[in-house]
Amino acid sequence: xxxxxxxxxxxxxxxxxxxxxxxxxxxxxxxxxxxxxxxxxxxxxxxxxxxxxxxxxxxxxxxxxxxxxxxxxxxxxxxxxxxxxxxxxxxxxxxxxxxxxxxxxxxxxxxx
Amino acid sequence: xxxxxxxxxxxxxxxxxxxxxxxxxxxxxxxxxxxxxxxxxxxxxxxxxxxxxxxxxxxxxxxxxxxxxxxxxxxxxxxxxxxxxxxxxxxxxxxxxxxxxxxxxxxxxxxxx
Numbered sequence: 001x002x003x004x005x006x007x008x009x010x011x012x013x014x015x016x017x018x019x020x021x022x023x024x025x026x027x028x029x030x031x032x033x034x035x036x037x038x039x040x041x042x043x044x045x046x047x048x049x050x051x052x053x054x055x056x057x058x059x060x061x062x063x064x065x066x067x068x069x070x071x072x073x074x075x076x077x078x079x080x081x082x083x084x085x086x087x088x089x090x091x092x093x094x095x096x097x098x099x100x101x102x103x104x105x106x107x108x109x110x111x112x
Numbered sequence: 113x114x115x116x117x118x119x120x121x122x123x124x125x126x127x128x129x130x131x132x133x134x135x136x137x138x139x140x141x142x143x144x145x146x147x148x149x150x151x152x153x154x155x156x157x158x159x160x161x162x163x164x165x166x167x168x169x170x171x172x173x174x175x176x177x178x179x180x181x182x183x184x185x186x187x188x189x190x191x192x193x194x195x196x197x198x199x200x201x202x203x204x205x206x207x208x209x210x211x212x213x214x215x216x217x218x219x220x221x222x223x224x225x
Binding site (some may be wrong): 034036042043046047049095100102103104 | 157158160170212214
């Protein structure tokens with residue numbers, strides 16, 4: 001999996017939007033951008049993924065730069081339950097490998 | 113709803129004992145994985161399987177083994193537990209295509225004394 005760079009930590013207030021950035025300057029044309037999060041004492045949880053176009057689901061939105069060298073996970077209204085470590089991971093569906101390589105991720109702190 | 117379960121959730125064992133951690137998924141996924149998570153190292157891949165009778169070594173496979181006799185289960189065995197294997201273990205599964213989401217179990221906290 002290609003390398004991604006994320007800030008170590010970010011802070012937010014409850015009910016405010018949160019923008020979690022991820023840089024992936026070496027992304028290839030076939031890499032999908034995946035986001036997972038891990039709440040305290042739980043297993044990682046799939047959040048969202050996309051290729052080129054922005055994506056929305058019930059949990060979050062994913063905004064992908066036009067050159068695909070960066071992306072942003074958007075939580076529209078942060079709640080205390082969103083406090084977690086967020087991982088940005090590149091996946092190549094053509095590589096034949098299904099394993100995930102986790103980096104250190106971004107620890108999101110949410111204050112009441 | 114489909115799910116992935118792990119048992120036991122907590123285990124304390126002694127050095128040298130053989131330990132087996134269970135993982136069961138009802139997603140009917142072909143791919144299954146075992147990861148361990150330690151402070152300072154993040155999540156690391158131990159073993160994985162792409163289907164029945166298929167097993168592969170991951171980044172930190174020494175001292176661990178797996179077997180895949182059916183689609184639903186991938187038990188992880190520590191042949192002779194060592195204190196360095198004290199960790200939280202996560203099982204995961206996904207569809208065959210590598211671009212699809214991976215779903216994780218709740219984890220097993222293993223302590224080797």
